[in-house]
Amino acid sequence: xxxxxxxxxxxxxxxxxxxxxxxxxxxxxxxxxxxxxxxxxxxxxxxxxxxxxxxxxxxxxxxxxxxxxxxxxxxxxxxxxxxxxxxxxxxxxxxxxxxxxxxxx
Amino acid sequence: xxxxxxxxxxxxxxxxxxxxxxxxxxxxxxxxxxxxxxxxxxxxxxxxxxxxxxxxxxxxxxxxxxxxxxxxxxxxxxxxxxxxxxxxxxxxxxxxxxxxxxxxxxxxxxxxxxxxxxxxxxxxxxxxxxxxxxxxxxxxxxxxxxxxxxxxxxxxxxxxxxxxxxxxxxxxxxxxxxxxxxxxxxxxxxxxxxxxxxxxxxxxxxxxxxxxxxxxxxxxxxxxxxxxxxxxxxxxxxxxxxxxxxxxxxxxxxxxxxxxxxxxxxxxxxxxxxxxxxxxxxxxxxxxxxxxxxxxxxxxxxxxxxxxxxxxxxxxxxxxxxxxxxxxxxxxxxxxxxxxxxxxxxxxxxxxxxxxxxxxxxxxxxxxxxxxxxxxxxxxxxxxxxxxxxxxxxxxxxxxxxxxxxxxx
Numbered sequence: 001x002x003x004x005x006x007x008x009x010x011x012x013x014x015x016x017x018x019x020x021x022x023x024x025x026x027x028x029x030x031x032x033x034x035x036x037x038x039x040x041x042x043x044x045x046x047x048x049x050x051x052x053x054x055x056x057x058x059x060x061x062x063x064x065x066x067x068x069x070x071x072x073x074x075x076x077x078x079x080x081x082x083x084x085x086x087x088x089x090x091x092x093x094x095x096x097x098x099x100x101x102x103x104x105x
Numbered sequence: 106x107x108x109x110x111x112x113x114x115x116x117x118x119x120x121x122x123x124x125x126x127x128x129x130x131x132x133x134x135x136x137x138x139x140x141x142x143x144x145x146x147x148x149x150x151x152x153x154x155x156x157x158x159x160x161x162x163x164x165x166x167x168x169x170x171x172x173x174x175x176x177x178x179x180x181x182x183x184x185x186x187x188x189x190x191x192x193x194x195x196x197x198x199x200x201x202x203x204x205x206x207x208x209x210x211x212x213x214x215x216x217x218x219x220x221x222x223x224x225x226x227x228x229x230x231x232x233x234x235x236x237x238x239x240x241x242x243x244x245x246x247x248x249x250x251x252x253x254x255x256x257x258x259x260x261x262x263x264x265x266x267x268x269x270x271x272x273x274x275x276x277x278x279x280x281x282x283x284x285x286x287x288x289x290x291x292x293x294x295x296x297x298x299x300x301x302x303x304x305x306x307x308x309x310x311x312x313x314x315x316x317x318x319x320x321x322x323x324x325x326x327x328x329x330x331x332x333x334x335x336x337x338x339x340x341x342x343x344x345x346x347x348x349x350x351x352x353x354x355x356x357x358x359x360x361x362x363x364x365x366x367x368x369x370x371x372x373x374x375x376x377x378x379x380x381x382x383x384x385x386x387x388x389x390x391x392x393x394x395x396x397x398x399x400x401x402x403x404x405x406x407x408x409x410x411x412x413x414x415x416x417x418x419x420x421x422x423x424x425x426x427x428x429x430x431x432x433x434x435x436x437x438x439x440x441x442x443x444x445x446x447x448x449x450x451x452x453x454x455x456x457x458x459x460x461x462x463x464x465x466x467x468x469x470x471x472x473x474x475x476x477x478x479x480x481x482x483x484x485x486x487x488x489x490x491x492x493x494x495x496x497x498x499x500x501x502x503x504x505x506x507x508x509x510x511x512x513x514x
Contacts, residue, residue: 015305062400066327067261068371077329081341086325087299102400 006032016100018093025097031097038085042095046083049073053096063093063101106135106197108195110201112183112362113209114168114432116148116496117408118392121207122227124416126173137177137201139193143168146237147491148265149405149484152272152441154240154279155247159239165487171496183210183362188387205389205419208375210360212265212403214397217358219260220330226425230336231351234273235265243352247280252289253349258338259296260328263372265403266451270294270354271301271311272441278318279443292320295338295346299324304457307450310474314442357403359396373491374398379454381428382415391415400454402436409495410435413505431510435507439484447480449473453507459514464503473512 002013006029012020019033021026030050034042042050052073056064066089070077077088084091088103109125111118122138129136137159138180150164155156169178182196186206193201214235216223222231228260235238257270264270272294281287294301294315301312302324317320329341338346359373368387369375376385384390393415394408401407411432418428434454441447449471450458463467470479494501 059480065262071371077327077341081327085342087297087327090299 004032004036012101016094018099019097022097029097030095033097037091037095039083039091039095043083045075045079046095049075049080049088050091050096051082053092053098057093057096057098063089063096063098063103065089107133107204108135109136109205109207110203111136111138111207111209112186112193113360113394113396114138114145114172114178114211115211115238115394115408116405116491117211117396117412118207118209119168119171119496120409120412120498121209121393121415122172122176123496124238124412125419126176127247127498128416128420131175133240135177135362136170136173136175137179139181139183139195139201139378140168141180141182145171145212147488149491150488151234151237151240152266152269152276152298155232155234155243155273156276157244157248158276164249166183166199166492168323171492173219174468183360184365185362186366186368188366188368188390191389202247203389205423207393207415207419208363208384208396209392209393210362210396212359212374213357215358215398216353216355218358219328220355221333221486221488222260222331222355224333226333229329231353233353233355235269235354245348250350252281252286253295254291254293255352256293256295256338256346256349257352257354258326258328258346259298259354259475262297262491263403264354264357266438267303267402267404267420268438268440270296271315273352274315274320275318278442279348282340282444286335287401292318293323293346293348294320295326295328297325297327304452307452307458307474310460311448314476318443357395363396370398372398379434380431381418382411382432383418393421399432399434401434402430402438404436404438404496405491406437407435409501410505412453412498413453433506435505437503438478439487441484442476445481446476446478448476449483451507451512455504456507456512461512463510464509 011024014020053063071094080088144165145168147164150159153159184194186193228242232243235443272487281290300308327341330339363369363373377392379399382391384392395403414430414432417430421428437451439447452458460474463471463473
């Protein structure tokens with residue numbers, strides 16, 4: 001199983017490269033995961049999305065889609081793509097310490 | 106008299122009407138099915154229409170013919186569901202009361218959800234194959250097309266039949282090769298996914314298939330708008346893909362009555378318990394097939410597997426027992442790979458599609474995640490199975506719960 005190292009801690013990753021254990025997540029881990037995804041600084045807008053993702057996951061067991069992020073987080077789709085280039089839902093879920101969103105297959 | 110009301114007479118609704126009609130006492134129960142149209146289409150066949158393999162008129166039957174005689178059929182649109190009053194209001198304002206409600210209203214494409222997708226070029230240089238008209242128009246167009254760049258774009262996930270985009274491209278490769286013009290056609294998949302498919306093993310195997318057939322992939326493409334004048338797709342992060350012909354799989358959404366009832370998510374899919382298929386937050390309401398928000402494929406095979414679970418659970422529920430049957434997300438899909446061959450994948454919520462043999466380990470006859478001629482014939486044979494066994498709620502030799510037998514991990 002793949003792992004990532006942060007400070008002295010080694011954290012397990014799943015097949016998609018997301019945290020295998022959600023409880024390993026912290027804001028420092030988020031910052032490290034963000035760097036790996038090419039996001040050097042997490043702004044308040046980034047955190048708003050990350051926290052929204054974590055709230056939805058805690059309540060519903062899956063991360064929200066981009067469409068729902070746009071509808072409920074108050075941040076429009078274009079901005080979401082600027083904050084989390086390529087795939088906001090996938091990328092924000094990874095940085096938020098959540099598994100890759102299911103809503104696909 | 107108690108009322109069992111089924112909204113939608115497609116694959117899921119028809120199977121349930123047949124199963125329940127055989128099990129419930131006709132003296133005690135009135136089963137009613139509501140659907141907007143008289144015609145039942147074999148949707149898995151739409152894929153073949155653009156390539157002249159099937160004609161649309163071969164894929165349609167009268168809806169009532171597949172519903173049992175004791176079932177009341179109402180052809181009408183649905184205005185809204187009122188779970189508090191346990192009633193459904195139809196488009197003509199008639200109100201139907203229910204004791205139990207099964208929502209099987211399906212999913213449809215919504216090209217109007219994407220800026221610039223549905224304009225005067227829709228049906229000329231931009232097509233879909235998820236509707237009877239769309240598939241017919243594309244068949245007409247391809248007959249005389251001289252070649253160029255054909256882009257297959259998936260606007261947004263989830264979509265009905267998530268393997269259909271790949272099958273379309275495999276069949277296109279086969280079609281243009283047979284017509285001696287493959288060298289004049291560029292085929293490209295533009296997808297919001299990170300690869301050919303969603304799960305790691307099948308994404309790799311299917312990705313290799315695309316590569317071998319000379320079909321390129323543009324992954325992670327979140328479609329923002331379509332520019333019909335310049336014939337290009339533009340992503341949210343301002344990347345562009347040019348096309349000569351666009352075959353679009355537009356945003357898929359649940360029925361508008363779900364939105365009017367205020368019981369759906371952002372795509373009008375109904376939040377559903379992934380195991381029992383009870384609607385979340387509603388009394389005596391079940392959801393089946395494409396109408397659910399479940400992380401399982403939106404496909405006929407899934408509706409079929411769900412129907413066996415739901416049938417048991419409804420009978421338990423009527424008897425006042427907690428629902429015991431559990432849906433595991435089982436899906437089973439034949440994938441056309443062109444040149445009269447096909448693949449088969451079999452998976453559930455937690456087990457991704459794996460290579461092997463199906464249903465008998467070491468024997469098959471079908472190969473899992475590998476190409477064979479018999480898989481293709483399995484797919485063609487399925488049309489007969491659909492009309493004659495599946496819709497009628499007959500037992501098929503495949504369990505609703507996924508089996509690991511024959512799969513290689």
